[in-house]
Amino acid sequence: xxxERLNKVIHLLARLPGVGEKTAxxxxxxxxxxxxxxxxxxxxxxxxxxxxxxxCDRCGNxxxxxxxxxxCDVCRDTRRDSNLLCIVARVQDLLAVExxxxxxGRYFVLGKLLSPLDGIGPEELPLERMINRIREDKxxxxxxxxxxxxxxxxxxxxxxRELEPTGIAISRxxxxxxxxxxxxxxxxxxxxxxxxxxxxxxx
Amino acid sequence: MTASIRFExxxxxxxxxxxxxDFEPAPRLNVISGDNGHGKTSVLEAIYAVSTSRSFRAExxxxxxxxxxxxxxxxxxxxxGDLGREQRIALEPSRRSVTMDGKRPAKLAIYATxxxxxxxxxxxxxxxxxxxxxxxxxxxxxxxxxxPTSGDHRxxxxxxxxxxxxxxxxxxxxxxxxxxxxxxMVQHGTRLQQARRESAEALGAExxxxxxxxxxxxxxxxxxxxxxxxESPEEFARELASRRGQDAxxxxxxxxxxxxxLELLIxxxxxxxHASQGQQRLLTLAMKAAELACVRAARRAHPVLLLDDxxxxxxxxxxxxxYDFLEGSESQIFVTTTRxxxxxxxxxxxxxxxxxxxxxxxxxxx
Ligand SMILES: Nc1ncnc2c1ncn2[C@@H]1O[C@H](COP(=O)(O)OP(=O)(O)OP(=O)(O)O)[C@@H](O)[C@H]1O
Ligand SMILES: [Mg+2]
Ligand SMILES: [Zn+2]
Numbered sequence: 001x002x003x004e005r006l007n008k009v010i011h012l013l014a015r016l017p018g019v020g021e022k023t024a025x026x027x028x029x030x031x032x033x034x035x036x037x038x039x040x041x042x043x044x045x046x047x048x049x050x051x052x053x054x055x056c057d058r059c060g061n062x063x064x065x066x067x068x069x070x071x072c073d074v075c076r077d078t079r080r081d082s083n084l085l086c087i088v089a090r091v092q093d094l095l096a097v098e099x100x101x102x103x104x105g106r107y108f109v110l111g112k113l114l115s116p117l118d119g120i121g122p123e124e125l126p127l128e129r130m131i132n133r134i135r136e137d138k139x140x141x142x143x144x145x146x147x148x149x150x151x152x153x154x155x156x157x158x159x160x161r162e163l164e165p166t167g168i169a170i171s172r173x174x175x176x177x178x179x180x181x182x183x184x185x186x187x188x189x190x191x192x193x194x195x196x197x198x199x200x201x202x203x
Numbered sequence: 204m205t206a207s208i209r210f211e212x213x214x215x216x217x218x219x220x221x222x223x224x225d226f227e228p229a230p231r232l233n234v235i236s237g238d239n240g241h242g243k244t245s246v247l248e249a250i251y252a253v254s255t256s257r258s259f260r261a262e263x264x265x266x267x268x269x270x271x272x273x274x275x276x277x278x279x280x281x282x283x284g285d286l287g288r289e290q291r292i293a294l295e296p297s298r299r300s301v302t303m304d305g306k307r308p309a310k311l312a313i314y315a316t317x318x319x320x321x322x323x324x325x326x327x328x329x330x331x332x333x334x335x336x337x338x339x340x341x342x343x344x345x346x347x348x349x350x351p352t353s354g355d356h357r358x359x360x361x362x363x364x365x366x367x368x369x370x371x372x373x374x375x376x377x378x379x380x381x382x383x384x385x386x387x388m389v390q391h392g393t394r395l396q397q398a399r400r401e402s403a404e405a406l407g408a409e410x411x412x413x414x415x416x417x418x419x420x421x422x423x424x425x426x427x428x429x430x431x432x433x434e435s436p437e438e439f440a441r442e443l444a445s446r447r448g449q450d451a452x453x454x455x456x457x458x459x460x461x462x463x464x465l466e467l468l469i470x471x472x473x474x475x476x477h478a479s480q481g482q483q484r485l486l487t488l489a490m491k492a493a494e495l496a497c498v499r500a501a502r503r504a505h506p507v508l509l510l511d512d513x514x515x516x517x518x519x520x521x522x523x524x525x526y527d528f529l530e531g532s533e534s535q536i537f538v539t540t541t542r543x544x545x546x547x548x549x550x551x552x553x554x555x556x557x558x559x560x561x562x563x564x565x566x567x568x569x
Pocket of ligand 2: 243244245512
């Protein structure tokens with residue numbers, strides 16, 4: 001019914017999170033009929049996106065890449081307390097914690113959560129990089145802000161165990177966030193309270 | 204004061220063979236008759252689904268979506284003492300959603316215990332004759348009424364257990380993430396263990412007198428709850444750590460509430476293996492009577508009774524026991540049968556009783 005090229009675009013759009021076949025079709029038709037300029041701009045931006053945007057070399061947040069290094073805004077911000085480090089699972093979670101306004105330190109993004117059932121064991125997590133980062137920055141307090149799911153809790157416990165020999169103070173965000181809930185969707189106040197009310201991890 | 208729960212209006216769409224059904228049940232007794240395969244059980248299943256978000260006969264509730272329909276929807280008006288509310292469940296192939304007065308509940312456990320219903324159906328016999336898992340399911344359902352967080356602990360315990368087993372299988376007994384999952388197993392497992400014990404104690408206390416009332420006095424009946432794990436965090440942790448090798452080899456977790464058993468003993472012997480069929484049937488009824496009593500006590504309300512397929516086994520003891528329920532109970536009752544003449548109910552005022560006929564997914568008075 002539709003040109004092959006357009007079908008291809010629909011298939012690609014449908015792979016985006018939260019976008020189903022119907023929405024993808026709506027987007028594609030919009031781009032193809034009403035918004036040619038958006039299509040051209042979007043295309044140009046996407047082609048070079050990955051050349052200019054990379055995970056931050058230090059924390060994993062997204063950052064501009066200048067050809068040699070990628071350092072994100074949070075890591076550049078000199079007003080931040082570099083002794084305080086917040087460990088999160090994903091960039092979305094970093095943004096959620098930032099929105100709460102309760103975090104004055106910096107971050108480390110793990111990229112995934114421990115989950116043997118999904119084939120993710122401890123060696124898939126960047127634990128060594130995390131420890132190097134903590135040493136370099138002379139971090140004295142770590143807050144683990146992984147989600148309150150079983151995998152999130154297990155990851156927090158694993159991180160706490162890895163850091164145990166360093167003697168650093170480690171805390172876990174308080175359980176204000178609903179069980180099984182996503183940090184991304186926790187409201188700012190809840191998340192802010194969860195960070196303020198953090199507790200030491202006892203594994 | 205114990206309030207009564209009543210369904211005042213029931214609306215079912217796209218559920219099994221029921222295309223669209225809207226009726227106002229009688230406050231006390233609803234006798235639903237009809238030939239085989241016309242939708243009697245489906246009516247009860249729909250009422251159970253909107254009350255608990257589950258089915259009593261299917262593993263997957265989505266099975267109930269009418270062939271060719273996109274969704275099944277059940278909506279009910281409930282009277283709960285002085286309060287009225289609307290509850291609704293919508294089933295789609297890979298999604299189910301519930302609302303109470305138009306709002307989504309914060310927790311499913313809260314929704315599922317709001318409008319208590321107790322169902323009696325032919326498949327209940329597995330409670331006595333089947334594997335321990337069927338009895339654990341009963342204990343878990345009761346536990347929700349006693350401790351609403353118990354369902355959460357069970358789900359999280361189960362997930363942590365599966366994660367640990369996988370870690371053991373793939374990376375051996377020294378895998379560095381084992382302590383993390385074992386910590387979570389201990390945390391949630393001890394809570395689940397406690398909830399199961401409390402639930403077994405409550406059920407056991409009702410079960411023995413219920414059985415005595417129904418069965419000949421010569422039979423001695425006792426229950427005993429045998430925990431598969433421990434309520435002590437120290438002991439639980441120690442057992443997990445020491446069983447890693449064995450659990451990896453046998454590919455199963457050998458310690459924990461997944462091995463709980465509620466033993467039913469008649470004259471000191473396992474009812475599952477030694478009781479006669481008639482005794483098993485009596486015991487099943489006693490289990491349901493005990494469940495009813497526990498839910499009533501925990502919820503301080505008379506649960507709605509759903510009695511499916513009353514005539515399936517024309518067993519006089521069973522019939523007698525059901526009459527006892529009818530006489531003694533203030534619950535609203537829905538009973539299905541292929542023979543409505545089995546239901547002379549002098550104890551129920553005729554204004555409080557309505558007879559319904561199901562034909563091809565439709566319901567008619569009389
Ligand atoms: N998903 C579905 N879509 C449409 N029809 C279904 C679906 N699932 C079951 N049915 C049909 O619904 C009908 C009603 O089934 P139900 O179990 O409610 O009958 P019943 O009146 O309780 O019968 P019985 O007296 O034999 O117990 C059956 O004919 C069954 O085949
Ligand atoms: Mg039936
Ligand atoms: Zn950074």
